[in-house]
Amino acid sequence: MILLGLTGSIGMGKSTTAAMFAAEGVPVYDADAEVHRLYVQGGAAVGPVGEAFPGVVRDGAVDRAALSAQVVGKPEALQRLEAIVHPLVAQSRAAFFEKAQAAGADVVLLDIPLLYETGGEARVDKVVVVSAPPEVQRARVLARPGMTEAKLDAILDRQLPDAEKRRMADFVVDTAQGLDFAHDQVRKILATVRFQAGPA
Incomplete structure (x- = not known):
C-alpha cells in the first residue's frame, strides 16, 4: 500500500485536492x-x-x-497537549490503515497540514504539495469571514514557506488554473505512483 502525504499552506486548496483523491477512490485520512x-x-x-x-x-x-x-506561545504547554493528542491520533490512523488494507486499497492519502513542520514526510512514501501563487493564496484567505492581513501573516509565520514545500515535494498540484486542471494532475500523480510501485 502506497502512503501519500498531502500538505500545503493555508488557502492553497488542500481540502479541495483531498476531495479529488477521494473521488478517484483513494481513502483519505484527515488529521485535522x-x-x-x-x-x-x-x-x-x-x-x-x-x-x-x-x-x-x-x-x-x-x-x-x-x-x-x-x-499558543507556550512550548511546554504545547508539548503537554501533544503528548495527549498525538497517541490518540496515531491509534485512529492505525485503524484507518487496517480498514483501507482490508478493503484492498493500493494507495491511501494522509491529509496533514503541518506535514513538513512535524517531520511527517519520513512516515509516507511520497509527498504531494498543493500550491498557488502568493497573490491567489492571499485573496482566497482574506475572503474568509473574520480573516485579517495580521492573522494571515501570523499563520504563515508558523508554516514552512510554500517555495520550500514545493522544493521538497515529490509532486505539486497547482490549484490556480481551475478545478479540471488540478483534478487532471491528481489523476497523473496516481498513475505515476502506481506505475512506479509495479505489479502488486
Missing part, C-alpha cells in the same frame, strides 16, 4: 478532522485535555479557543 472528533462531546481527548488544562472543557467538549489561549 480527527483532532476535531477527539475534542467534541464524547471524544477521547476531552477528559485528559480537561484534566491537563482546567477550564477548557465546556458543555462536555474542548473549547478550542480556550485551549488555544493556554498553549
